[in-house]
Amino acid sequence: MQEHLIIIGGVAAGAKAASKARKENPDLKISIYTEGRHISYSACALPYYIEDLITDQSKLLIRSPEIFKTKYNIDVFTEYRVIEILPDSKEIQVEDIKTGNKFKVKYSALLISTGARAFMPNMEGMNLNNVFILRSFADGIAIKNSSAKARKTVIAGTGYIGLEMAESFYNSGHDVTMIEQSNQILPVLDIEMAEQIQKYLEEEKQLKIILNNKIKRLIGNENNTVKQIETNDAKIIDADLVLFSIGIRPNVELAQSAGIELGETGAIKVNEKMQTNIPDIYAAGDCVEDIDMITGKPVWMPLGSSANKQGRIAAINITGGKARFKGVLRSYVSKVFDYTVAKTGLTEKEAQKYNYNYEIIIVTHKDKSSYYPDAREITIKLIADKHTRKLLGAQIIGKGDADKRINIIATALTAGMTVDDIQDIDITYAPPYSPAIDPVIIAAQNLQEKL
Amino acid sequence: MQEHLIIIGGVAAGAKAASKARKENPDLKISIYTEGRHISYSACALPYYIEDLITDQSKLLIRSPEIFKTKYNIDVFTEYRVIEILPDSKEIQVEDIKTGNKFKVKYSALLISTGARAFMPNMEGMNLNNVFILRSFADGIAIKNSSAKARKTVIAGTGYIGLEMAESFYNSGHDVTMIEQSNQILPVLDIEMAEQIQKYLEEEKQLKIILNNKIKRLIGNENNTVKQIETNDAKIIDADLVLFSIGIRPNVELAQSAGIELGETGAIKVNEKMQTNIPDIYAAGDCVEDIDMITGKPVWMPLGSSANKQGRIAAINITGGKARFKGVLRSYVSKVFDYTVAKTGLTEKEAQKYNYNYEIIIVTHKDKSSYYPDAREITIKLIADKHTRKLLGAQIIGKGDADKRINIIATALTAGMTVDDIQDIDITYAPPYSPAIDPVIIAAQNLQEKL
Secondary structure (H helix, E strand, C coil): CCEEEEEEECCCCCCCCCCCCCHCCCEEEEEEECCCCCCCCCCHHHHHHHHHCCCCCCHHHHCCCCHHHHHHCCCEEEEEEEHHHHHHEEEEEEEECCCCCEEEEEECEEECCCCCEEECCCCCCCCECEECCCHHHHHHHHHHHCCCCCEEEECCCCCCCHHHHHHHHHHHHCCEEECCCCCCCCCCCHHHHHHHHHHHHHHCCCCCCCCCCCCCEEEECCEEEEEEEEEEECCEEECHHHHHCCCEEECCCHHHHHCCECCCCCCCCCCCCCCCCCCCEECCCCCCCCCCCCCCCCCCCCHHHHHHHHHHHHHHCCCCCCCCCEEEECCCCECCEEEEEEEEECCCHHHHHCCEEEEEEEEEECCCCCCCCCCEEEEEEEEEEEECCEEEEEEEECCCCHHHHHHHHHHHCCCEEHHHHHCCCCCCCCCCCCCCCHHHHHHHHHHHHHH | CCCCEEECCCHHHHHHHHHHHHHHHHCCEEEEEEEECCEEHHHHHHHHHHCCCCHHHHHHHHHHHHHHHHHHEEEEEEEEECCCCCCCCCCCEECCCCCCCCCEEEEEEECCCCEEEEECCCCCCCEECCCECCCCCCHHHHHHHHHHCCCCCEECCCCHHHHHHHHHHHHHHEEEEECCCCCCCCCCCCCHHHHHHHHHHHHHCCEEEEEECCCEEEEECCCEEEEEEEEEECEEEEEEEEEEECEEEECCHHHHCCCCCCCCCCCCCCCCCCCCCCCCEEEECCCCCCEEECCCEEEECCCHHHHHHCCCCCHHCCCCCCCCCEEECCCCCEECCCEEEEEEEEHHHHHHCCCCEEEEEEEEEECCCCCCCCCEEEEEEEEEECCCCCCEECCCCCCCCCHHHHHHHHHHCCCCCCCHHHHCCCCCCCCCCCCCCHHHHHHHHHHHCCC
């Protein structure tokens, strides 16, 4: 039998794996099966598409099924649901969603890249019109269509997708209210960093942010469209559009029912080669569990950057090469209006949770020479181990260039650098890019003095 | 006798050392002697000041002599020339430039931060009005005053200061011609990178660039002001302003005459603590020789970033602490109109010179997700050792965010990372900041495939 790589799911990891596998092996039969109508799209672009910052829908679709066929000789089956994996016979059972027909296909290697889904709460009114989650391309199109006529939006959840969507709706002219069940926005950050961002959003963008609260139910109008929400404390807020952005879950049911082991986070457990516990079955992307490079512990933080890397690594190993995924720092960056919000490695609350003996420093500094016209502030929080002096993590936020600095720290964390080693980095300097002593160096100097 | 730190020169390293020494030791007597009228200014800001991008002169002066006295209790003696260092008696001989009076002052520790000077060629017409070098604050003011009335500027030299000044004059409405004696602009870069920048400058900015040529003489008008230049091949070019930016020299004569050892580059030789060969005499900033972190060999590349670090390190050691300067990667960044030009570590021609067995890759990629509105291209050249697979250097240029990526590589070089290690860096991703796979990762992947 001809070698046949079957990939389940074709957004980031799956699409990347398919094209990389083709590059590595011109003769391999490669098929992608996916429930959705779209593959190889940028889910991260959807907030910008919804607000019309990107107007051409086709730009978000990186590669169409036709391109996969003609350019890569890869067969893409959209709107096909894989209903069972049969490891003993090395087959999958597939259902054609349009016809209901079922059939089996043999694989020599299988890659599970089923991704994740947004969490949908179970409450009164969830079936009303203009109530959304944002995960798939289809979700994005649906929100965009409704957003044009809506004016009062309520977003449940203040993670980075919730905030990107707040900006998207704000830029579309909506009045935006955010409801967060925890005591801070962006719960992934430490609270004092989150509070600085909240202050900016409330004072400069007039966003309404409600903490320590939840939506209890949704109230519709005569057209079965949402018109209000009720909070846990019985507050009624007008809303003609509601977005739930309160967390995601890995799509692991298919894998689990085939006997594939899950990790302690509930996502699929894989080794550095992206292999599951079943021979010839790999997994990559948002459905897998990662190892945190700082703690060595399992974590689940699905991000497009890791998904693309993992898809590539899986493809190299499937086609006989050698590549390893070393782990994640859960680095992320997000544009929150004029703010850049970025983190890498551990937050202080994580350092506490993992019982590190740590020290922190928070400094605020201009990102360029202070006399240079568009110099803007960034606030850096650095965390280091008191004993080893190794960096544990950083959070950098502000209107200035936080992203440049977070990636210096991400590189330093990958290399296991200490606070002292940061001094030795020969960071570039010119007034349009940096002060003579970069804020990262200043933060590390101040942390040295505390250690 | 009270401990007395005397600092000769007070621009970057000297000013930084003074304030750091005060922070470390509140009781130390600290004096700065400088020939110039200005101290603690940003020389790197002068191009932007000259073109009126920065209009407030006082913003360039980071700390005035008065601030040094009132805030730090540091005595600053401007327009005082140190004419001799007497190591045996631990004294300096000083001349008050305004009065001609000479006197001696005792030091317990001496820091030489005499900086560098621009090279002035010896040719007919150098005494004409509107013929300049750019090094000191006074030079900047003089150019600014003449620039307002000038319209045709010739710049000799195409290093980064020459190019920054070309932009400055261009933005002031001048017609700009650049003359370069080598066969490429920005001789510090590899030629194919320089050629891309040259093409951009000629095609999009209508700069006239003449390679393989020099100014032979300057021709003046009846007011003793430059009106033309003649090139080596007898071409006459109209010019009502001429700037020579053809190299700098370290100011080492004072140190040398006191028996302080110079290195093979001609700059002052110091150890990691910034100590010279004479006890209690330190040196820092543009007058000292550095160690290249990649080759371990001495180099001289004076930059404001190193000067500030070295001043701080000298001050820590002088006041009894421990700090070491590990060396340089000769990292730099420069804004060249809409281009960012950046490098760190070795260029290919340096890798050749030092007999590395190396491999290179050049990739051009968008700096953000390609669908994001202001995504711009950057071209990355990576160089790695074939044997150890360690990175040796990078050059990154283009209209996109080259600076973020060069500092990822600078950090990786400081940590001694290989091309393979680059894959493991968990670089942040969001469409406004990066493609899902960062161009640095793509460049390293392509280089892996060649190695």
